Amino acid sequence: MSLGHGSQDIHNVQLEKFAEWLLQIGDGLLGDSTDGESVNRIPDNLLLDIESPCLHDLVLFIYPDILLLSSSMYYFKGRSILTPTLDVVTEVNNHVMSLIPGNERVYLSSDTLLNEDGHLEYELYTMSTKSLNALNYSGIFQHRLLLKIGVPVMLLRNIDQSNGLCNGTRMQVRRLGDHVIECIILAGRNTGEVVFIPG
Template identity: 30%
Template sequence: MSRLIPWEDENSLTSLINNVFSDLQQLAHDRDYIVQRALISQTNHFVDEVNDRVVQPFPGEEITYYSYDSIENNINGLYQSHFLNSISPCGLPLHKLTLKLGSPIILIRNLSPKTGLCNGTRLLCIGFYENFIHVEIVNVSSSGSKIFLPRIPLTSSEDSRFRLFL
């Protein structure tokens, strides 16, 4: 059932999260409950805030993954990592990702269409490791499959339109 929640102030986001995930404390590990709910945003900044607030009520310890940002041939150290971590270009993941066991993930890239890992695939976190996340696919024909999502290195090409200028 869809409901309209008007934006009045910052408490509106809390109302939205509480409405979408109304029984999260009792049903956090119920795959059917989790797969039927999602909050989607148009901007990376808002995604980061919503993710932090949705993950908090899940039981268990938070695990935070950070990107490894650097620039090749940065001999003079002009591009510091804290500056690189503050950039959030469209289409690229955020610098920080906080998760808990049982928390949902929605892929934003086609990683392996043959195995069902496509843009929009819903996953549940079932394990955390230094360089990968153990997940279970929950919403496609491969539902129930358990896979490892590795860290993926991203580099810009020489003809990239996203460049930093001095």
């Protein structure tokens, strides 16, 4: 057995134990329960050892040495930050983006309302382009997408399921074109494949 393979086995066992621990917390099987409240001890390796942590501390905890390693496909493969709201997603994304070197590229959605055959609802006429572009709801893509080479991205729509391009696919940006974004898939059966996403 090679050293690399053994370390992967250790990682898999640790991941399995962590998943078990999360499930037990979710099922209410861990902790001391008194008066409907439960106290659970979080392992030290999952805690930020900082008195008043901020977003920057969290990002550096999850992505240590981001400046040195962000170009590696494997760096982002096992790391992610889950957030409670879309506004926090935007804040985290912008902060991580600011740490990665390189030029930013902005992609904008179409912001013109079309009235084909008179089937457009009256309510849409009352919304300004500015208010439509400011929408930030689950299921509606943001008007402004800011990207850099090397940043991790996730698909929010099924594009080509047979080739692994479905909702939730994690990728890393390799090139930014005018109308296409080249990415490499980070997880699943298509890991390592280069794909092109319409921009």
